Amino acid sequence: MPSYKLTYFNGRGRGELARLLFAAGGIEYEDVRVAGEQWQELKPKTPFGQLPILEVDGTMICESRAIGRLIAKAAGLAGKTDLEAARADMIIDGCDDLLPKLFPIFGEKDENKKAELKKEFAEKTLPPALDHFEKLASAEGYFVGKSLTWADVNFFAFMGLLGVVVPGDHIKGKVNLNKVMGNVTSNPGIAKWLKERPETEF
Numbered sequence: 001m002p003s004y005k006l007t008y009f010n011g012r013g014r015g016e017l018a019r020l021l022f023a024a025g026g027i028e029y030e031d032v033r034v035a036g037e038q039w040q041e042l043k044p045k046t047p048f049g050q051l052p053i054l055e056v057d058g059t060m061i062c063e064s065r066a067i068g069r070l071i072a073k074a075a076g077l078a079g080k081t082d083l084e085a086a087r088a089d090m091i092i093d094g095c096d097d098l099l100p101k102l103f104p105i106f107g108e109k110d111e112n113k114k115a116e117l118k119k120e121f122a123e124k125t126l127p128p129a130l131d132h133f134e135k136l137a138s139a140e141g142y143f144v145g146k147s148l149t150w151a152d153v154n155f156f157a158f159m160g161l162l163g164v165v166v167p168g169d170h171i172k173g174k175v176n177l178n179k180v181m182g183n184v185t186s187n188p189g190i191a192k193w194l195k196e197r198p199e200t201e202f
Contacts, residue, residue, distance in 0.1 A: 002074075004029035006067075007042070008052040011202040012164075014064040015052040017157045018071055020184075021150055023193035025075025065092065072150035084144050091136065091143045091151035094129070095158040101125050106165050106202075118166050126162075126170060134174045141179025148183055156184040164202055 004022070008015030010033040022029050034042060034051075043049050047062045054060070054067045061067060072078040072088075079085035101121055108114040133155065137143050143151040159181065162170065171177040184190055 001028075002057050003055075004071075005032060005055040006030065006052060007032040007034060007055075009033060009039070010035055010198070011200045012157070012160060013202055016160065017064060017068045017150075017154055018052060018054065019197070020153050020157055020190055020193065021068060021071040021075055021077060023189040024077060024148065024153060024187050025071065026189050027071070027075060065096075068092075068150055068154065072153075075150075077148060077150045077153065079144055079149055084149070087144045088149045088151035091133070092154045094133065094136075095154060098125065098129055098158075102162065102165055122166050122168060122170070126166075130171060130174060130177065134171075134176050137176035137180050139176060139179075141176060141181075141183045143180065148187060152180050152184050153190070156181055161202075 004027065006015065006018050006022070006029055008018075012019075019031065021027075039051070046053050047060065050062060052064055052067060053062045054070070056070070061070070069078060069089075079088045105114060105117045105121060108117055133143075138146075140146060141152075143149065143155065155177075159171070171181070185194065
């Protein structure tokens with residue numbers, strides 16, 4: 001088994017998908033969390049000057065999707081065929097399409113402007129996207145095949161991030177998506193991680 005070392009800030013953000021996948025697969029790893037001077041010292045040594053980074057037997061890779069895909073393959077959660085793997089990628093890319101409109105809300109300092117951005121996202125941007133995801137999820141609560149994949153885990157992580165920035169029961173009444181969330185949280189490894197993970201601001 002390779003040696004894994006994940007480095008990210010002390011928060012969930014773009015690092016949480018990797019942690020959830022490690023948990024789902026029962027894969028041991030070192031969970032390193034940096035801040036302030038630690039990050040400034042590390043930054044020039046990273047491939048693109050950003051986090052998360054994953055070191056696999058000492059070899060460093062970055063970009064959260066590349067990291068997630070690698071762990072998903074190791075955990076058996078990447079899809080059983082090339083077509084299933086592509087469908088998982090499709091779902092994940094669909095979530096990523098929403099991030100450029102979500103992150104400005106997180107960074108907005110003007111509270112009135114932030115409220116406007118939240119309202120627009122919650123009422124105009126998010127509902128049609130969730131309608132698409134509801135149709136793409138099966139009645140059993142999986143986006144790909146008949147078992148858990150990293151597409152389901154990523155959707156769960158995305159909804160967690162969304163809940164921090166734009167609180168609300170956004171999937172109320174969406175039966176399939178609620179089943180997706182339930183399938184993720186009922187995974188024994190993930191259930192244990194959710195119970196034990198550190199409390200953080202984001």
